Amino acid sequence: MEKKEIEKTLKDYHWMLNSIKVMRESLNDTSQNVISQYGIEASLPKGTGKNADPVFGDVIRRQKYWKRIQKYERKIKTIQDRIHLIKDDREMEVLNWILEGKSYAWIARHMGFSERHIRRIRDAIIDKMIEKPDKPSATEKSVS
Structure with missing residues (x-):
């Protein structure tokens, strides 16, 4: 990740985490808010070129959630994988507050x-965080 990407992900970390939670809850929601049509409306023709099934439409809409969830998770995981690189107490304190969504002024x-x-x-x-984390080589692992 580049500097600007890490900076933006740090800034957006808190709301992305909250969005993942809300979207997952929405995907797990089994209640259907679909209104059936009765009477004359039920017998009228549906529009062409589109699936008129409201449940199908909702399934399509929710599939887009998965893509966003995966995108947010990748970004969050990148930050989480690099937190161990921060050793200084002041830096760790600032990082934790940034991840909590606090403003720089706060x-x-x-x-x-x-x-x-x-x-x-x-x-x-x-x-x-830009620096690549040091990963021990296979020979170092076998020696240890």
Whole structure:
């Protein structure tokens, strides 16, 4: 991931996590809000070129949820896989508040720093997350 992508994902982390939760709950919702037609409306012809089944339409709409969920999960997983790279206590504190969705101004007030200093700490966090995590080679694993 590039610097801008990590920066945006950090900023969006909180709402993406909440959206995944809501979309999953919606997908697991078994209640149907479909209104059947009775009387003369039921016998009228349906529009052409479209499936008139409201349940089918809802299934199509919900399939799009899966794609968004997977996209958000990939981004969130990228951040989670790199959290271990942050060793400094200040950086970890700032990172946790960013992931909780707090503003830089809120974090600055909370920690007693200037907002500019919080942004510098955020930049340091991003720089560390850009670095590729060191993975032990197969020979190192067998030696250990």
